[in-house]
Amino acid sequence: xxxxxxxxxxxxxxxxxxxxxxxxxxxxxxxxxxxxxxxxxxxxxxxxxxxxxxxxxxxxxxxxxxxxxxxxxxxxx
Ligand SMILES: [Zn+2]
Numbered sequence: 001x002x003x004x005x006x007x008x009x010x011x012x013x014x015x016x017x018x019x020x021x022x023x024x025x026x027x028x029x030x031x032x033x034x035x036x037x038x039x040x041x042x043x044x045x046x047x048x049x050x051x052x053x054x055x056x057x058x059x060x061x062x063x064x065x066x067x068x069x070x071x072x073x074x075x076x077x
Contacts, residue, residue, distance in 0.1 A: 029056040029063045037070045 024032075029052075036053045039046035047054040057064045 024052045024056050026056075026060060026063055029053055029060070030066065033063070033067055033070060037067065037074060040071060041074055 036046045
């Protein structure tokens, strides 16, 4: 496991891990949720615009609930 090729792959893998470690918390997610919901209501795909919020919503049930509540409230308005 010390040849240059496997080291290159290991670095690549660590790079990917680092990218995924760059995540936001519930507070930050909540701060951006308004805009995220606005995009969704405008029929736009919010995920590529705000990938960190998207990723947080994918793994946080509490924020996803908040998002869905906000979405349905604004749909009715
Ligand atoms: Zn959250």
